[in-house]
Every structure is written in C-alpha cells, then in structure tokens.
Amino acid sequence: EQTAEVRDLRLVEKKAGGGGYLIVIVKGGDQSQRRRFAADFAAKAEKETDVVSYIDYHFDISFFKNRALLVMPTDRLLHLESDLKKRIAYEKKIANPLYVDLEEVEPPQGFSELEKKYSADAPQSEFLESKDGSELFLYIKPTQLAGDLNFNRKLLARVTRVAREVEPGYRSIQTALTGAYAIRVEEDEVMQADLARGAVLAALVSMGIILLASRRIVALVIVAVPVAIGIAATFAFAFVTIGHLNPVTGFLGAILIGLGIEYGVHLSMRYWEERQAHDALVAMKEALVGTFEGALTSAATNAAVFFVLVFAEFEAFKQFGLIASFGVLATVAAAYLIGPSILFLAEVVRPFKRRVDDTHGSGRLAGRGARFPLIGLLASMIAVAAYSLSVSDQVGFETNLRNLKGESPATELDDHVHEQLGIIMVPALAYVKTLDEARKVAAIASDVQRAQAPHESIAKVASLNDFVPWDAEERVQTIARIKQSINELPNAVRHGEKKAQIDDFLRMTEAAPWLPEEVPLEIRRRFTALGSDGYFVLIFPKNSGYDVGNLTRWAADLATVAEKSAASGIDIHMLDGNWIAAKIFGLIKHDGPRIMALAAIVVFAMIWLSLKRFSDACLVAGPLYIGMICILGAMHVFDVRLNFLNVVVLPNLLAIAVDNSVHLFHRYKEEGVGSLGHIMRHTGFAAIVATLSNAAGYGAMLIARPEGLRSVGVMALIGVACTFMGTTVFFPALLAVIERRKSLQVSTS
Numbered sequence: 118e119q120t121a122e123v124r125d126l127r128l129v130e131k132k133a134g135g136g137g138y139l140i141v142i143v144k145g146g147d148q149s150q151r152r153r154f155a156a157d158f159a160a161k162a163e164k165e166t167d168v169v170s171y172i173d174y175h176f177d178i179s180f181f182k183n184r185a186l187l188v189m190p191t192d193r194l195l196h197l198e199s200d201l202k203k204r205i206a207y208e209k210k211i212a213n214p215l216y217v218d219l220e221e222v223e224p225p226q227g228f229s230e231l232e233k234k235y236s237a238d239a240p241q242s243e244f245l246e247s248k249d250g251s252e253l254f255l256y257i258k259p260t261q262l263a264g265d266l267n268f269n270r271k272l273l274a275r276v277t278r279v280a281r282e283v284e285p286g287y288r289s290i291q292t293a294l295t296g297a298y299a300i301r302v303e304e305d306e307v308m309q310a311d312l313a314r315g316a317v318l319a320a321l322v323s324m325g326i327i328l329l330a331s332r333r334i335v336a337l338v339i340v341a342v343p344v345a346i347g348i349a350a351t352f353a354f355a356f357v358t359i360g361h362l363n364p365v366t367g368f369l370g371a372i373l374i375g376l377g378i379e380y381g382v383h384l385s386m387r388y389w390e391e392r393q394a395h396d397a398l399v400a401m402k403e404a405l406v407g408t409f410e411g412a413l414t415s416a417a418t419n420a421a422v423f424f425v426l427v428f429a430e431f432e433a434f435k436q437f438g439l440i441a442s443f444g445v446l447a448t449v450a451a452a453y454l455i456g457p458s459i460l461f462l463a464e465v466v467r468p469f470k471r472r473v474d475d476t477h478g479s480g481r482l483a484g485r486g487a488r489f490p491l492i493g494l495l496a497s498m499i500a501v502a503a504y505s506l507s508v509s510d511q512v513g514f515e516t517n518l519r520n521l522k523g524e525s526p527a528t529e530l531d532d533h534v535h536e537q538l539g540i541i542m543v544p545a546l547a548y549v550k551t552l553d554e555a556r557k558v559a560a561i562a563s564d565v566q567r568a569q570a571p572h573e574s575i576a577k578v579a580s581l582n583d584f585v586p587w588d589a590e591e592r593v594q595t596i597a598r599i600k601q602s603i604n605e606l607p608n609a610v611r612h613g614e615k616k617a618q619i620d621d622f623l624r625m626t627e628a629a630p631w632l633p634e635e636v637p638l639e640i641r642r643r644f645t646a647l648g649s650d651g652y653f654v655l656i657f658p659k660n661s662g663y664d665v666g667n668l669t670r671w672a673a674d675l676a677t678v679a680e681k682s683a684a685s686g687i688d689i690h691m692l693d694g695n696w697i698a699a700k701i702f703g704l705i706k707h708d709g710p711r712i713m714a715l716a717a718i719v720v721f722a723m724i725w726l727s728l729k730r731f732s733d734a735c736l737v738a739g740p741l742y743i744g745m746i747c748i749l750g751a752m753h754v755f756d757v758r759l760n761f762l763n764v765v766v767l768p769n770l771l772a773i774a775v776d777n778s779v780h781l782f783h784r785y786k787e788e789g790v791g792s793l794g795h796i797m798r799h800t801g802f803a804a805i806v807a808t809l810s811n812a813a814g815y816g817a818m819l820i821a822r823p824e825g826l827r828s829v830g831v832m833a834l835i836g837v838a839c840t841f842m843g844t845t846v847f848f849p850a851l852l853a854v855i856e857r858r859k860s861l862q863v864s865t866s
Contacts, residue, residue: 122697126262129548129692132646133653134170135259136692137543139272140296140534141280143253146289151253152244154287159255162279166260168272170642173256177637178243184628186596187586189235194592197235198599200226201622205602212607228618247537254534256296256542263297263694266305272298295530297543297694303527304823311821316370318820322813323378330806331386335463340381343455347448348373354447355440369440372769374814376419377448379776379807383408384456386803392469401457409453410727411783416449418723418779419772425716426768429708431701437765445772491850498847502743505750512752514706515760516665521825532661540576544655545675545693547682548646552633554687555644555652556582561685562656562678574671576659581633581644581652589630600626662695665702672699705761716768717742720775728782737778740851744774744843751835762825763832766815770833773811774840777804778848785852793853804845812837 130136141158143151152175159172186194203225226234245254257276261268273294280292320341327336351373355362362369387408391400423445426438515521522528535541547562549555559580566575586592603622611619633641644653656675660667675696682689720741725734748770752758784800785792815833818826 120700122691122700125690126692126697128690129546130262132548132651133546133692134647135261135263136546136694137259137263137297138173139257139259139276139294139298140531141255141257141276142293142295142530142534143255143290144251144293145291146287148246148250148253150287150290154283154290155244155253155255157286158279158283161283162257162276165275165279168260168268168275170258170260171639172258173245173639173643174253175244176639180637181584183624184586184631186599186625187589187592187628187630188584191588191591191595193235194595197231198595198602200231200234201599202602204228204231205606208606208610212609228615228622232618232621245538252537254538259298263301266301269298269302273302293530295527295534300525300527300531303525304522307523307822308826311818311823311826312370314820315817315826316374319370319374319814319817322817323374323810326806326809326813327378327382330802331389333389333463335459335467336382336385338463339385339456339459340378342459343381343451344374344377344448346451346455347377347444350447350451351440351444354443355436358439359436369437369444372441372814373444373448374810376445376773376811376814377452378810378814380412380416380449380452381456382807382810383412383780383800383803384452385460386799386806388460389469390799397461397464397469401460405453405457407784407787408780411780412449412453414723414727414783415776415779416445417727418720418775419445421719421723422716422768422772422775425712425719426765428715429704429712431704431708434705434708434712434765441769491854494850495847495854498743498747498842501750502746505746505748505753508753509749512749513758514665515758515828517663518665519661519663521760521762521823521828523823523825523827535661541658541661543694544579544657545691545696547654547656547678548651548690548692549654549682549687550651552580552582552585552587552652554682554689555580555654556587557685558654558678558682558687558689559583561681562654565674565677565681569670569674572670574659574667574674575656577655577657579644579655579657581636581641584636584640585633586630593630596626656693658695662698665699668695668699668702672696702761705764709759709764709767713767716771717745720771724775724779727779733782736851736855737782737848738775740843740848741771741774741778741840742843743847744840745771745836747839747843748836751839752832755831755835757828757831757835759832760825760828763828766829766832766836770836770840773808773837774844777808777841778844780804781845781849790856790859793849793856797849801845801849808837808841808845 126136143154143158145151146154155174159174162169163172181188186197189197204227207225242250245256246252247254257272259268259272263269276294284290284292324337324341327340328334330336348370351369355369384404388400388404391403391407394400395403420442423438423441426434426441429435429438519528547558549558559578559582562575562578566573566578569575600623603619603626606619643655646652656678658671660671662668662671672695675691675693679689679691721734721738724737725731728734728737748767780800781796781804784796788796812834815830815837818830818833821827821830
C-alpha cells in the first residue's frame with residue numbers, strides 16, 4: 118500500500134471509478150438484431166449504478182464527419198493542404214483546352230485517393246464489432262477495480278441477470294463474458310477448487326502412508342486431530358490478522374498438513390517403540406523427553422524460516438510468512454498438548470500388544486563392510502552438488518505468465534476480442550488536472566513511444582484534446598486556405614462526377630470550433646474524471662501483460678512518461694494493473710536471493726542455538742545445504758523453472774528438510790555411539806514417513822489445472838527428494854563414517 122504505484126492507483130481509482138472493463142460478447146442473429154440487443158442491454162445494465170459506471174459499444178461518428186479537419190493532427194492537415202493544392206493545380210491545368218501533357222508525368226492523387234489516405238485512421242463503423250461483423254462487443258466500465266473478487270462476482274451476477282432478462286426478446290442471441298473482471302473470477306474459482314481437492318487428496322494420501330507405516334488406526338487419529346486443530350487455529354489467525362488468503366497463502370492447508378503430520382508421527386512411533394519395553398506412563402515419558410526437544414527445535418526453526426518472509430517487500434510473501442510461522446507453532450503445540458491424551462485413550466480402547474523388537478546392536482551402519490559404499494554415497498552427493506552449482510546460472514525464471522494459467526476460456530475470449538479490434542482496450546490512465554496538462558502528457562507519451570521504436574511498448578495515446586480543436590486559431594487559417602483552393606476549382610470539376618466528394622470537403626471547411634462539453638458523452642466520459650475533477654490520458658499497451666519482459670518495458674515507459682511529466686511541472690498520477698504487476702516481479706526477483714540467504718542463516722542460527730555447539734550445528738546443517746544445492750541441478754535436468762508461485766516453496770523446503778536431520782541427531786546424541794542402525798530403523802523410519810507425508814501435501818497439487826499450481830507440486834517434490842537425500846541418507850552416512858574414523862583412532866591409540 119505504501120508504494121508510489123499503489124498510492125497512485127488508489128487516487129486514480131477514486132477519480133475513474135474502476136480500471137479496465139468487463140466485456141460482453143454478443144453473437145448470433147443478424148447484425149441489426151445484435152445492435153438492438155446491445156441497445157436494450159446497455160439501457161438496462163446502466164441502471165445498475167452501484168456496479169456499472171457506463172457501457173461503450175458505439176460512438177457518434179457523424180459528430181466528427183464534418184468536423185474532421187478541426188481535429189486532424191496539424192502536420193497531417195498541412196500535408197492535406199499541400200496534396201489538395203497539387204491536385205487542384207493539376208485539375209486547373211488539364212481543364213485548359215490548349216493543355217497538352219508532353220512530359221507524361223504521373224498526375225497527383227485524386228480526390229478519392231486523398232479521401233482514403235486521410236480518413237484511414239477514422240473508424241469505419243460506429244459499433245465495436247468483429248472484423249467480419251458477426252460479433253458485437255460491449256465494454257462495461259465497472260465502479261471498482263478488478264482486484265476485489267467479491268465485487269467482481271457481484272458485477273458478473275448482475276450483468277448475467279440483465280442479459281438473461283433481455284435475451285428472451287432475442288432468442289437467437291447468445292452472450293459470453295470476458296475481460297479482467299471475468300478472468301479473475303474464473304481463475305479464483307479454479308484455484309479454490311484445485312486447492313480444496315489438493316488438500317483432501319493430501320490428507321488421504323498422508324493418512325494412507327501413516328496407516329501403512331504404523332498399521333494402527335489410532336495413528337490416523339493422533340496425527341489428524343492435532344493437525345486439524347492447528348490448521349483451524351491458523352486460518353482463524355489469518356482471518357483476524359489479515360482477513361483473507363491470496364494465491365501464495367492459499368497453499369497453507371496442504372503445506373501445514375505435511376508439516377504438522379511430522380510431529381504426531383515422531384511422537385506416536387517413539388511411544389510405540391518405548392512401549393515394547395515399558396508400561397504406558399513410562400513409555401510416554403520417554404517418548405516426550407526423546408522427541409520434544411527435536412520437535413521444538415524443528416518447529417522453532419520452521420517458524421523462524423517462514424517468519425523471514427515478513428521482511429520481504431512483496432506483501433503476499435509477508436502474509437505467507439506471518440501465517441505459516443504461526444501455523445507451524447500451532448500444529449506442534451496441538452500435537453504435544455493433545456497427542457498424549459489420544460495415545461492413552463487408545464490404550465483404553467485397545468490395549469497395546471508388544472511385538473518382537475530388534476536390539477541396539479542390529480543393523481550397524483559403521484561396520485567394516487559398509488566403509489566403501491558409504492564413502493561412495495558421500496562422494497556422489499558432493500559431486501551432484503558440485504554439478505548443481507555449475508549449472509545454477511542456467512536455472513531460469515518463467516517470464517511468460519500465460520504458461521502458468523493452463524486452460525482459461527475467459528482469457529482465450531479476451532485475446533479474441535483484442536485480435537478482432539486490433540488493439541488491447543485496457544489502457545493505463547494518467548490523471549491530470551487540466552486539459553492543457555493532458556495535451557502535454559499525451560505529447561510526452563507519444564515522444565516516448567517514438568523514441569523506443571521499434572521496441573516500443575506503447576501502441577497508442579489518446580486524450581480529450583484529440584476530439585477538441587484546442588489549437589483552433591492555427592487550424593482555422595489552414596482550413597480557410599484549403600477552402601479557398603477548392604473554390605478555385607474549374608466549374609466543370611466542381612459540378613462534375615466528383616461533385617459529392619468536393620462538397621464533402623467544403624462542408625468540412627465550414628465547421629466551427631466547439632467546446633469539450635460538446636463532445637458526445639460516450640467519448641467524453643472516457644477522458645473525464647468523476648465530477649469533472651480532472652482528465653485522463655489513455656496510454657494503450659502494444660502487448661498483453663503476460664510476458665515479464667514486455668511488462669518491464671511497459672513499466673519503464675510509463676515511469677518515463679510520469680518522470681518527464683513531473684519534470685514539466687505536471688502533477689500526474691498513473692493507474693495501471695500491469696505497471697503494478699511489473700513492480701511485483703521486480704520485488705520477487707529482489708526478495709528471492711535475499712530471503713533465501715537470510716533463511717539459510719536463520720536455520721543455522723536456530724540449530725546452533727538448540728545444539729549449543731558450532732561443530733554440531735555445522736554437522737546437522739551441512740547435509741541440509743547440500744540437499745538444497747542439489748535442487749538446482751535437478752531443476753536444470755528436468756527443465757523446471759521458478760515462478761512467482763513456486764518460488765515460495767524454496768524457504769519452505771529448508772523448513773521441511775531440517776526436521777529429519779534434527780530428529781536424527783537428537784536421537785543419536787541420546788543413544789550414543791553404535792546406535793545408528795537402531796536409530797535408522799525407528800527415528801529414520803519415522804523421518805521417511807514424515808517426508809512422504811510432506812511430499813503428499815505438495816504432490817497433491819499435481820492434479821491442479823493451472824500450470825502455476827502444478828509447478829508448485831513439481832518444485833516441492835524435487836525439493837523434498839533432494840533434501841531427503843541430504844538429511845536422511847547423506848547425513849546418517851556421514852555420521853557413520855565419522856563414527857568409524859573415531860573408533861579407528863581409539864583402537865590405534
């Protein structure tokens with residue numbers, strides 16, 4: 118909210134009502150039926166004044182037909198005068214019966230050619246229609262911006278209702294909606310449905326994994342209940358502090374399912390391990406003492422990593438960091454406050470039955486025969502990490518946002534309308550106080566457009582001055598000379614076959630200047646602020662807002678227009694969603710490396726604080742960082758790119774991965790030398806179950822329809838696999854090699 122772009126947007130929104138349009142596409146019937154339907158629909162829809170400002174679908178071309186010379190650009194008017202003089206001189210020359218053309222010079226352009234040449238930019242139809250005339254487009258100007266989804270839904274519901282009320286009188290007419298307001302509602306509905314399905318699938322798959330691993334129904338309860346309470350508390354916290362979710366925080370349900378399951382998994386599996394040798398109360402004490410420190414360390418580290426996002430400049434990341442950090446603490450608190458009670462209740466319902474258990478001595482990883490395979494495993498991981506570093510600069514950022522959308526009928530219709538009209542009808546609005554300032558800003562924008570050619574981002578610039586003869590004195594003199602030249606035509610020409618065209622020219626020369634308030638309302642309202650308090654310059658983009666490169670050039674050109682206007686003493690404010698989108702991508706690119714570096718430092722600091730020894734912190738964090746580095750190599754191999762959605766997974770992977778190494782190391786410190794085999798069979802197995810549950814939480818997004826959401830699942834699965842290899846394969850192998858070296862040193866001494 119505090120950025121200049123957003124402040125401008127808020128100010129101009131009040132002056133303009135809304136930004137962009139809701140487009141109604143009218144098909145079916147014949148042309149006259151579509152036009153009558155549009156008139157009836159517009160008359161009825163414009164009565165919905167709380168959501169609709171006005172509707173554009175036709176323009177009064179007749180108003181400008183005889184006034185064309187007074188609004189023609191000055192340079193073109195002078196060229197027209199020159200071309201007319203040449204043609205009139207030629208007509209006078211050939212009208213002389215004694216004239217003989219000995220040089221056979223090509224005659225100057227005739228009146229028909231001149232009319233075609235100088236009216237090329239004029240609209241050929243007063244209606245907004247497709248190139249073949251089979252479709253008519255109504256541009257509805259809403260009263261608010263498209264960023265408010267509740268307003269968007271209200272607007273679409275009203276417009277749909279009006280269309281249904283009008284359609285019975287035109288049974289062959291069909292309508293469709295597109296534009297920013299329809300697209301955002303469609304995207305939100307698809308995303309909400311996919312996130313809901315993903316959360317359900319994540320829960321089912323995670324529960325299936327836990328059931329298979331534990332073979333106890335109670336495991337589902339001890340895991341599910343605390344997670345459900347933690348997630349409920351998190352969404353309540355989000356509602357109280359922020360009030361809504363966004364495309365980034367929308368993943369929280371699936372994420373917290375994965376993260377929250379881990380605490381219940383480690384607690385319950387350690388309890389059942391201890392229950393083999395102890396009664397319920399002693400087993401619970403051992404389980405709590407044995408797992409709580411590791412759980413608290415991992416939860417605190419996770420929360421700290423997420424909280425790092427609060428220091429991002431991008432507001433969506435800040436919200437994600439705040440909500441996720443609370444969610445992690447809520448789920449670990451729920452697991453340890455409620456989990457023991459559930460386990461004790463389970464003993465009442467179905468008493469525990471002991472199974473044959475292995476001893477600490479089984480499955481040692483530090484045996485003599487394991488030496489070379491372990492060293493080979495360590496060397497392989499280090500080699501993969503080195504390769505990943507070598508290709509890190511080749512891991513790119515997705516610059517085409519269209520690739521993140523997937524199928525979008527509303528977007529395809531929007532592209533179709535733009536292609537039919539030959540221009541993207543979603544201009545940036547530059548707000549100024551006076552018409553004179555509007556003229557200067559339009560001139561500056563046109564200069565910027567020409568200076569950037571052929572790579573300009575601006576397609577067209579328009580202001581109310583284009584429809585008003587603001588420099589009438591100079592024009593009137595030029596038009597008077599044109600009239601005088603036409604009157605000098607020979608009578609045979611004046612009253613010959615070109616009489617109609619010549620009379621049209623003469624009528625144009627007789628038009629008198631007019632005031633801005635005389636311009637037809639359907640044109641004037643596009644350039645006038647609400648309450649007539651200022652004016653807008655419309656700057657139309659050359660490209661759609663899907664390519665980040667185009668967005669960056671567009672934002673730079675708008676910034677140049679704003680800077681040059683301000684330097685000229687003009688108080689200018691700009692409203693454009695794509696300008697803000699470019700700002701967001703700039704923030705993401707700026708935040709990304711900084712946040713990742715800070716998250717890595719926070720992880721190490723939290724581990725060091727928990728373990729109290731720098732060497733132990735390096736031992737635990739090192740494999741985690743190696744696993745994170747390997748993600749870059751996997752992304753390069755599988756051609757996975759970062760984007761503004763999946764980039765938030767990276768700090769989350771740090772949080773996920775640290776849990777396994779922390780739990781393993783705490784158990785190793787508890788059990789002592791020679792216990793690695795036993796630890797891997799129990800705590801290691803619990804880590805595998807927790808990792809698979811985490812993978813399920815994110816992997817469920819692979820069923821999403823938008824590519825952006827799917828990319829979150831792909832990115833997370835790659836990350837979980839790489840960090841799992843680092844923390845749950847590389848780390849125990851490293852411990853085994855260190856343990857062997859120490860044992861060899863002791864035996865040698």
